[in-house]
Amino acid sequence: MSKSYFRKAVDAMSAYVPGEQPKIVNLVKINTNENPYPPAPGVSEVIRNFNPERLRLYPKSDCDDVVRVIADLNNVETDMVIAGNGSDDILNIAMRCFCSPNLPLACFKPSYSLYPVLAAMQEAQVRQIALNDDFSIPENAVEQAAGANLLIIARPNAPTGNSFPMSQIRKIIEDFDGIVLIDEAYADFADDNCMSLVKEYDNLMISRTMSKSYALAGLRFGYGVAAKTLIDGMMKIRDSYNVDMLTQEIARAAFLDQDYLAKTKNTILATRARLERELSALGFSYVKSQANFLFASPPDRDGKRFFDELRQNSIIVRYFPGAVTGCYVRISVGSDTEIERLLTVAQRMYK
Ligand SMILES: Cc1ncc(COP(=O)(O)O)c(C=O)c1O
Numbered sequence: 001m002s003k004s005y006f007r008k009a010v011d012a013m014s015a016y017v018p019g020e021q022p023k024i025v026n027l028v029k030i031n032t033n034e035n036p037y038p039p040a041p042g043v044s045e046v047i048r049n050f051n052p053e054r055l056r057l058y059p060k061s062d063c064d065d066v067v068r069v070i071a072d073l074n075n076v077e078t079d080m081v082i083a084g085n086g087s088d089d090i091l092n093i094a095m096r097c098f099c100s101p102n103l104p105l106a107c108f109k110p111s112y113s114l115y116p117v118l119a120a121m122q123e124a125q126v127r128q129i130a131l132n133d134d135f136s137i138p139e140n141a142v143e144q145a146a147g148a149n150l151l152i153i154a155r156p157n158a159p160t161g162n163s164f165p166m167s168q169i170r171k172i173i174e175d176f177d178g179i180v181l182i183d184e185a186y187a188d189f190a191d192d193n194c195m196s197l198v199k200e201y202d203n204l205m206i207s208r209t210m211s212k213s214y215a216l217a218g219l220r221f222g223y224g225v226a227a228k229t230l231i232d233g234m235m236k237i238r239d240s241y242n243v244d245m246l247t248q249e250i251a252r253a254a255f256l257d258q259d260y261l262a263k264t265k266n267t268i269l270a271t272r273a274r275l276e277r278e279l280s281a282l283g284f285s286y287v288k289s290q291a292n293f294l295f296a297s298p299p300d301r302d303g304k305r306f307f308d309e310l311r312q313n314s315i316i317v318r319y320f321p322g323a324v325t326g327c328y329v330r331i332s333v334g335s336d337t338e339i340e341r342l343l344t345v346a347q348r349m350y351k
Pocket residue numbers: 032033085086087088089112154157158183185208209210211217221222
């Protein structure tokens with residue numbers, strides 16, 4: 001094989017594997033935690049009224065209009081907010097700011113599989129801390145994370161869907177000698193969130209996304225909130241135009257319709273409760289979810305068999321191989337019709 005011109009770390013790393021976007025007719029796609037409902041009506045209005053001539057000019061670098069709305073909604077100052085091209089962009093910027101060959105990352109397992117990939121790009125070591133059997137955070141997590149400069153906690157966690165007690169999170173932020181980034185991609189579906197803590201702790205950052213609760217995964221908009229000093233540093237590292245003009249305006253319109261957000265969220269939570277109930281009746285176990293998905297294990301604990309059978313029926317969920325995760329599939333809470341199709345297959349298999 002010819003010589004590689006890549007950095008050793010690039011040759012050595014594995015790429016992140018996103019959930020499939022298959023082209024199957026009559027597909028039920030409940031594998032990447034997208035929202036089954038359309039985005040807020042204001043989004044269509046912005047797109048309809050947008051004059052393409054405006055695209056001659058660069059977008060606002062500081063995203064000030066949408067940042068003001070985010071600051072108001074979260075009761076923080078505008079200089080505590082950074083906008084990004086999805087929350088993956090925020091995670092990536094944080095990794096570039098805080099991790100390097102001498103500054104490791106700490107994160108949990110199982111959790112969002114992008115974190116170690118981003119660390120590999122920085123040639124940073126990763127301290128992966130195994131969650132307990134019930135997917136709670138072990139008591140000695142901070143000891144296990146010692147020496148890391150950044151600790152990422154997905155709360156609610158993915159792919160398991162559970163949250164972690166606020167008192168434990170506070171203690172981790174206080175005891176950990178580094179930056180704690182709480183990835184709140186699913187927090188809009190949860191009973192509580194950590195946003196108010198950013199005013200108390202200057203080593204805390206929160207990341208959020210519009211991909212799930214706002215039904216805007218295709219738009220790519222996320223944001224980070226933290227003490228001004230952290231945001232100032234992250235601003236140095238991000239691309240100057242990391243959010244395009246149309247995205248800034250669409251995101252703002254969607255944020256301004258909080259009633260619509262609440263309505264779709266409540267519908268999703270009702271479907272989630274129904275999914276939990278009906279799977280339980282068939283002998284499934286599941287992790288109590290605080291997100292728009294359910295990590296569920298069939299009666300025979302064979303996640304792969306259930307995944308394969310669903311796929312045969314054009315229903316795509318997510319399967320994570322592994323001793324622990326392989327007993328489960330992750331089911332995004334789709335529409336009632338989509339969930340009914342999944343339940344029909346489950347009834348055929350396990351009743
Ligand atoms: C825990 C977690 N964080 C972040 C993201 C990425 O979100 P975004 O679409 O904003 O990049 C995901 C997407 O699945 C996720 O599960």
